[in-house]
Amino acid sequence: MPPKVQQKSKEQKMAAAMAGGKGKKKKWSKGKSRDKVDNKVLFSKEQHDRLHSEVPKMKLITVSSVVEKLKISGGLARRALRDLAEEGKIRPVLLSQSQMIYTRNVGEDDE
Template sequence: MAKAKVAAPSGGKAAKKKKWSKGKVKDKSQHLVTLDRPTYDRALKEVPTFRFISQSILIERLKIGGTLARVVIRHLEKEGQIKRIVHHSRQLIYTRATAASTD
């Protein structure tokens, strides 16, 4: 009987350690760093139809890098295909340019 009590620890550190969850980690995505012809054509065709256009939207939908997204946005704005809503130092927000909303 004395041996049975010693063999089974009842609490403390030896009982059971708490397992902390690690949380979900997003995989690093491989986005394009140079514009190839199909991606460029797709950007010129699809982006002006988006209702809300920002750098992060282009990164997510077109799978391009942030620098390329800014270049595409500047190009489309210069051509008049998109219209600026908010110009903040960190976040540029645009919308599609409709015939009624041209300046």
């Protein structure tokens, strides 16, 4: 039989548990967290010019691709794509509530 160990009081057990390395709450996330991007909510002159020059030349135009390219907010990108489609610079492929996909307007480049 192993020798009997003297029992600790509740206070002593709690103090020992808090003093050990396991006292802190476990952190599950070991990966790096992505920094929140500070996207603009209004166009600067340079961004507006890039929107009208670069976006109509892209093959696949989505809200997220415009947000990444121009560093603007999603709402501003949606509005800008709607305006470009009304002007006839880009052509809608799929318009649903959750995803809007456009493409360049190839037919009017020849004229």
